[in-house]
Amino acid sequence: MSDDKKVIFSGIQPSGFLTLGNYLGALNNWTKLQDEYNCLYCIMDLHTITVRQDPAKFRKAERELIMQYIASGLDPEQNIMYYQSHVSQHAELSWILGCYIYMGELQRMTQFKEKSQKHSDNINAGLFTYPVLMAADILLYQTDLVPVGEDQRQHLELAREVASRFNKLYGDVFKIPEAYISKVGARVMALQDPSKKMSKSDENKNNTIAIMDPPEVIMSKFKKAVTDSDNEVRYSDDKPGVSNLLNIYCAVTGSTTAEAEREFDGFGYGDFKKSVGEAVVAKLEPVQKKFMELQNNKDYIDSIIKNNTEKARHLADRTLSRVQKKIGFMPRV
Numbered sequence: 001m002s003d004d005k006k007v008i009f010s011g012i013q014p015s016g017f018l019t020l021g022n023y024l025g026a027l028n029n030w031t032k033l034q035d036e037y038n039c040l041y042c043i044m045d046l047h048t049i050t051v052r053q054d055p056a057k058f059r060k061a062e063r064e065l066i067m068q069y070i071a072s073g074l075d076p077e078q079n080i081m082y083y084q085s086h087v088s089q090h091a092e093l094s095w096i097l098g099c100y101i102y103m104g105e106l107q108r109m110t111q112f113k114e115k116s117q118k119h120s121d122n123i124n125a126g127l128f129t130y131p132v133l134m135a136a137d138i139l140l141y142q143t144d145l146v147p148v149g150e151d152q153r154q155h156l157e158l159a160r161e162v163a164s165r166f167n168k169l170y171g172d173v174f175k176i177p178e179a180y181i182s183k184v185g186a187r188v189m190a191l192q193d194p195s196k197k198m199s200k201s202d203e204n205k206n207n208t209i210a211i212m213d214p215p216e217v218i219m220s221k222f223k224k225a226v227t228d229s230d231n232e233v234r235y236s237d238d239k240p241g242v243s244n245l246l247n248i249y250c251a252v253t254g255s256t257t258a259e260a261e262r263e264f265d266g267f268g269y270g271d272f273k274k275s276v277g278e279a280v281v282a283k284l285e286p287v288q289k290k291f292m293e294l295q296n297n298k299d300y301i302d303s304i305i306k307n308n309t310e311k312a313r314h315l316a317d318r319t320l321s322r323v324q325k326k327i328g329f330m331p332r333v
């Protein structure tokens, strides 16, 4: 890692195949940033067990997620990609930060409220302290920028808050990170219910486009996407379905909303949805091709994991040992 570049940290939970939401909200931006920054892209497996996972399916999702990172265009030579559970400093710093974050702060987190409603049979302590671990992930690497979707903004604010609180007590230990949230694609909504975000753990598969969905499946899901009754392709708060499709189209093609509205002026919804589907299929085609190639290359993936994990451990330990010293723990023997 070069010392004169700023640091980027982000990650995704291996809770299933990535959706178009994950791709447009996170990965697509990551690939744009890799030349300019020192980047760490972690696979957030400790966070994933806040919801029950079947061990075999979980392991498969973990393996496939790193392949999806690479298939989306992240260069494993240039970026540090690794599994969160392999770098124990994440869990260690998380314990420490938990003693500097208040219950009331965690109780306000929207994701906790939503997930505890959705998994009311398993409201475990990990679900509650999820943002503490997330703060540890980010602060361990003296991160400057965190590229995420809009839904993570609140967690990031908490990471900034605990970093400042800690620095006030002990001097400058942590860099205060900034969120990097793009204007388009930061909030892709469910295709059948545009009032909620597209989420990879959604049981209704018609709500989500998986980045590995075959072209005919993508086309058919867009065909079924909810719109409205006035048949005008226009971006507006009272047209959530159409606005979501326009947002997806703009994120995929790079057009502005005004350009897209002009392009679809006079189109019926059927033709509009077909065009959005085709643009998404074209964008995902190279990702899918690369993923297929990687599937036959297990040794290559293993070697990447090994190299990158060592690098991450080394960096993480620099911050953790500083934190331990500042707090007053006995020097390590």
Ligand code: ATP
Pocket: 011, 012, 013, 014, 015, 019, 021, 022, 023, 024, 025, 026, 147, 148, 149, 150, 151, 152, 185, 186, 187, 188, 189, 197, 198, 199, 200, 201, 202
């Ligand atoms: P789960 O359904 O398991 O909660 P998820 O699909 O919400 O998963 P995460 O692993 O929580 O995905 O998020 C990974 C990244 O993708 C984060 O940066 C998050 O902000 C972004 N992201 C997730 N869903 C969307 C979405 N619908 N639109 C834009 N960005 C998203």
Ligand code: LTN
Pocket: 009, 010, 011, 012, 013, 044, 047, 133, 134, 137, 138, 146, 148, 152, 155
């Ligand atoms: N909570 C994030 C995943 C995540 C993350 C992070 C993202 C865990 N730790 C650190 C950025 C930085 C989510 O997307 N649900």
